[in-house]
Amino acid sequence: MSRxxxxxxxxxxxxxxxxxxxxxxxxxxxxxxxxSRNNTDIHSMPPILLPGANLLHNIGQAFxxxxxxxxxxxxxxxxxxxxxxxxxxxxxxxxAFAKLPFRGSRPLLATVVAxxxxxxxxxxxxxxxxxxxxxxxxxxxxALIVPAAANAFGLFFMRQYLVTxxxxxxxxxxRIDGCTTRGLVRHIVLPTARPAMSVLGMxxxxxxxxxxxxxxxxxxxxxxxxxxxxxxxxxxxxxxYSLVLTGALVASLPVIAVFLLMGRQIIDGIMQGATKG
Numbered sequence: 150m151s152r153x154x155x156x157x158x159x160x161x162x163x164x165x166x167x168x169x170x171x172x173x174x175x176x177x178x179x180x181x182x183x184x185s186r187n188n189t190d191i192h193s194m195p196p197i198l199l200p201g202a203n204l205l206h207n208i209g210q211a212f213x214x215x216x217x218x219x220x221x222x223x224x225x226x227x228x229x230x231x232x233x234x235x236x237x238x239x240x241x242x243x244x245a246f247a248k249l250p251f252r253g254s255r256p257l258l259a260t261v262v263a264x265x266x267x268x269x270x271x272x273x274x275x276x277x278x279x280x281x282x283x284x285x286x287x288x289x290x291x292a293l294i295v296p297a298a299a300n301a302f303g304l305f306f307m308r309q310y311l312v313t314x315x316x317x318x319x320x321x322x323x324r325i326d327g328c329t330t331r332g333l334v335r336h337i338v339l340p341t342a343r344p345a346m347s348v349l350g351m352x353x354x355x356x357x358x359x360x361x362x363x364x365x366x367x368x369x370x371x372x373x374x375x376x377x378x379x380x381x382x383x384x385x386x387x388x389x390y391s392l393v394l395t396g397a398l399v400a401s402l403p404v405i406a407v408f409l410l411m412g413r414q415i416i417d418g419i420m421q422g423a424t425k426g
Contacts, residue, residue, distance in 0.1 A: 177401065180394050180397055181204075181398060182197065182198060182199065182201070183391055183394040183395075184207055184208075184391065184394045184395040184398045185200040185201040185203050185204035185207070186200075186201040186203055186391055187201075188390055190391075191390050191394075203391070204395070207391055207392060208395055210392055210395070211392050211395045211396045211399065214382070214392070215378045215381050215396075216373060220373045220374055220375045220377065220378035221375055221400075221403070223372065223373065223374050223375075224374045224375040224400075224403075225403060226290060227293045227357060227374065228354050228357040228358045229354075231293075231294055231298060231353060231354075231357045232353045232354045232357065234294075234297075234299065235297070235298065235299060235300055235303045235349065235350075236303070236346050236349055236353065238298065238299040239299070239300070239303030239304045240338070240339070240342050240346055241334070242299075242304040242307070243303075243306070243307025243308035243311050243342075244307070244311055244338050246304070246308045247307075247308045247309075247311040247312045248311065248312075248317070248320060249330075258305075261304055261305065262301060262305055264301045269363075270362075273362075273366060276363075277366055277367060280292040280296075280367055281367070286367075288368055288371065288372050290372075292367045292368070293360075293363065293364060293367070293374070296363075297357060300353075303353065306345065307342065307345060310342065310345040311341070311342060311345075314341055314342075314345075315337070315341050319337055320333055320337065323336065323337050350411060351407060354404070354407050355404055358375070358400075358404055359376065359404075360374075360376065361376040361380070364377055365377060365380075375400045376400075378396065379393070379397060382396045
């Protein structure tokens with residue numbers, strides 16, 4: 150086969166990809182349809198598959214019945230700060246473990262990785278005691294931000310990326326040119342790690358935005374996150390699923406916006422890893 154010959158996908162591949170896209174997008178589309186209808190329309194048979202005219206009314210109802218504005222603001226603050234902290238600490242720590250030899254690095258890395266095997270539920274009680282009794286942060290955003298400011302997965306993820314993507318020769322050339330460690334991080338490490346940082350930032354933002362367990366323990370409905378507010382919409386003996394799905398639609402918009410902003414960097418990072426070798 151000639152090296153200049155270009156590979157092209159057949160119609161079957163495009164048909165399969167199109168079907169996969171439809172299956173992936175349909176739940177979001179159905180959420181939009183349900184959010185624009187009333188509770189009776191949702192349960193009608195056959196199902197109604199076209200959006201209605203009640204979307205703005207349902208959004209107004211969701212905001213009037215719950216403190217969704219505060220919940221969105223709280224979740225945005227917590228998710229943004231946690232994401233920024235995790236990305237920075239993971240990048241700096243990953244660079245140290247990947248390219249800066251120091252005594253005890255392997256046992257320390259093994260200890261960090263081992264913490265990933267500990268179930269979250271196992272540490273909830275001591276963590277709550279620390280937040281509530283030691284720092285008096287119960288029902289404060291600090292209780293959500295500080296414990297999540299760094300995590301083992303992010304550090305290990307960035308370490309593995311920098312081991313394969315950052316040549317030692319590039320760092321040696323920077324040192325020869327007079328760069329300090331801080332200069333290497335600024336001019337070499339951060340530009341090289343940008344695709345992986347975008348992927349880690351997206352994963353961290355989504356995980357923090359969708360977190361329900363820990364906010365449920367340490368926060369109240371007087372100072373809620375978006376997931377607590379959605380649970381409040383879903384409470385009650387008779388559930389209004391149109392309002393529940395309206396809240397879910399509103400809660401999905403920031404995550405979609407973040408993905409659109411970081412999408413190109415994420416794809417570049419995936420393609421960079423796929424074309425190595």
